[in-house]
Each structure stands twice: as C-alpha cells, then as structure tokens.
Amino acid sequence: MANVVRRAFRYLSASANRKFDEKADPRVQIDQAIDESRRQHEALRQQAALVLGNQRQLEMRMARQIENVANLTESARTALTFADDARAAGDTATSAQYEQTAQTFASELVSAEAALEDMRTLHQQAEQSSGLARRAVDDNTERLRQQLAERARLLTQIEHAAMREQMSKAMESMSELTPPGDTPTLAEIREKVEKRYSVALGRHELASSGVEARMLEVRRASIDARATNRLAELRASLPPAPGAAQGEAGGPAQQVAAGADRVALGKSEQPAPATPTTHGAPENQGAPGPATNGH
Structure with a gap:
C-alpha cells in the first residue's frame, strides 16, 4: 500500500x-x-x-x-x-x-x-x-x-x-476558414457590403427602366435643348468683340456673334424707296442737264 x-x-x-x-x-x-x-x-x-x-x-x-x-x-x-x-x-x-x-x-x-x-x-x-x-x-x-x-x-x-x-x-x-467569433472578419464585412451594393444597383436599375424614368429623361432633354437655344440667342445679342472683324477664325461663340451682326447690318443697308420732288421730277443734283439753244 x-x-x-x-x-x-x-x-x-x-x-x-x-x-x-x-x-x-x-x-x-x-x-x-x-x-x-x-x-x-x-x-x-x-x-x-x-x-x-x-x-x-x-x-x-x-x-x-x-x-x-x-x-x-x-x-x-x-x-x-x-x-x-x-x-x-x-x-x-x-x-x-x-x-x-x-x-x-x-x-x-x-x-x-x-x-x-x-x-x-x-x-x-x-x-x-x-x-x-x-x-x-x-x-x-x-x-x-x-x-x-x-x-x-x-x-x-x-x-x-x-x-x-x-x-x-x-x-x-x-482567414475565411476561421470560426465565427465576437469580432467579424474582413471577409464577412466585405460580403455584407457587396450584398448591400448589389441590392442598391438592382433597385436603381429597376427604377431607371420604368415609364416615369423615360418621361423624365425626355423632359430633361427638351429642357436642355431649349436652354441651348436660349443661350445661342443671348450670345447673338452681345456686341461684337474687337477682334471679330478680322475673320471667323475665332471660337464658336465669336462666329455665332459675327453671323448675327452681319444679318443685322444687311437689314440696315437696304436702299430706301425714291421720294418725288416738288416739281414732279426726281432730284438729280449731281448730273448736268441737257443743252438748250436760245429758244
């Protein structure tokens, strides 16, 4: 023992x-x-x-x-x-x-x-x-x-x-093989973020393929076109730049302004209609009259 x-x-x-x-x-x-x-x-x-x-x-x-x-x-x-x-x-x-x-x-x-x-x-x-x-x-x-x-x-x-x-x-x-614990791993966080991002992309795709989205796109395009035309009118109403008379080698804005100025100038230079004189004959002050004899 x-x-x-x-x-x-x-x-x-x-x-x-x-x-x-x-x-x-x-x-x-x-x-x-x-x-x-x-x-x-x-x-x-x-x-x-x-x-x-x-x-x-x-x-x-x-x-x-x-x-x-x-x-x-x-x-x-x-x-x-x-x-x-x-x-x-x-x-x-x-x-x-x-x-x-x-x-x-x-x-x-x-x-x-x-x-x-x-x-x-x-x-x-x-x-x-x-x-x-x-x-x-x-x-x-x-x-x-x-x-x-x-x-x-x-x-x-x-x-x-x-x-x-x-x-x-x-x-x-x-590592992804690590058993789950109190603190999430980077792989778990990445999977959660990717899942949330993919769901958000799917919802956005569904929302952008509807009738209302296409109508909104058409309205936005129409507004953009009208804004572009209005901007061209505002540019045409601006006075010509000092270097615009030297040619149209400038940018698009200068060319548009120069074209508008030419149109306005052409309208102002059209000949005015002839007006009758007091004796019924047109004025011709610059040319001599026909020769007359003593009679």
Whole structure:
C-alpha cells in the first residue's frame, strides 16, 4: 500500500511539474537559471578566496617561523661562542652553563625547523589548491559568460516566436476558414457590403427602366435643348468683340456673334424707296442737264 501511495505521489508531482513547465514563462525560467548560476559562481569565488587566504596565512606563518629559526640558530651559536670563551678562560662552570643554554636553543631550533618543514608542505598543498581554485573560478566565469550570451539569444528567439505567433493569429483571424467569433472578419464585412451594393444597383436599375424614368429623361432633354437655344440667342445679342472683324477664325461663340451682326447690318443697308420732288421730277443734283439753244 505504501508503495502505491509513493508511486501515485511521484506521478502527481511529475504531472504537476509538466503542466507548470508548459504554462511557465520561458523568460522567467531563464532568469531563474541565470540567477542560480550566479549564486553558484559567487559561492565558488568565496571558496576560492578561502583557499587563497589559507595560502597567504601559511606564507605569513612561514615567514615568522623562518625568522624564529634564524634567531634560534644565532642564539645557539652565540651560546656556543660564550661557552668556548669561558672554557678558554678556565671557567668551566660558566662554560657548562653556556653549553646547557646552547643545548636548549638547539632543541627549540630542531622543533622550529620541523614546524617550518610542515608549513612548507602545507604551503605546497595550498599552492596546488589555489591553482585549482583559480582555474575553477576562471572556467566558471567563462561558463557564466556563455550562459549570459545564451540567455540573450534565447530571449531574442522568444521575442521572434511571440511575434510570429501574433502574426499567425492575425492571419488566421483574417482567414475565411476561421470560426465565427465576437469580432467579424474582413471577409464577412466585405460580403455584407457587396450584398448591400448589389441590392442598391438592382433597385436603381429597376427604377431607371420604368415609364416615369423615360418621361423624365425626355423632359430633361427638351429642357436642355431649349436652354441651348436660349443661350445661342443671348450670345447673338452681345456686341461684337474687337477682334471679330478680322475673320471667323475665332471660337464658336465669336462666329455665332459675327453671323448675327452681319444679318443685322444687311437689314440696315437696304436702299430706301425714291421720294418725288416738288416739281414732279426726281432730284438729280449731281448730273448736268441737257443743252438748250436760245429758244
């Protein structure tokens, strides 16, 4: 029974994780991965700093130990010198004391040299650990730099994918195969407008083919003809233009006006009928009379 419960729990956990991954924003997950890498890199840097600090501390201890060894060596030599001087002077007691002091310095010198040797061994190990730590930090820095570049590339791909998805949705919304929704598509609007336009054309065609429409057309033609004649009369009554006497090379309006002027001028230049004189003979003032003789 416990095994079944564990399997069911693992199955539900895996299913929940899968659904969560499907619904999760990739940008947020990328930022989480980068933050985790940065956290690990900072932890590695701190560990490497500890290793390097241990090496530096060992180096400082070694420097003090080397100085201690040098001091003990010098002290032991000085004690031996004093012992030899006292022995040469015949003071055996003082010489023995200096010999004992030199022995003490020698014992401390042996311990100091042993400690110094241990420190040197530890320092070599610390140097190796420091080199490994430096290489690890450098390698992890390069990996983090690659992850940041990969993050930029993935974010760019995500933006392109979002743009293409939006364009696909827009194209699908304008397609005729798209199922009807709350907003009408352009195809539906076009069909509605074309239907309304065709019905309007049909009504206009029916209205223009009737008897009343033909009668209205005849009346309109008659009115246009009378308007044209009246316009010609108005043009004929206008005074001639200054350049109309030079010929009929002008426009139609000038020709019509010139013709009207010629008709009026012809009527005014007809000869008047002859009128009788007071003596019953017509006047002929311009010609001489017939010659007469004295009778």
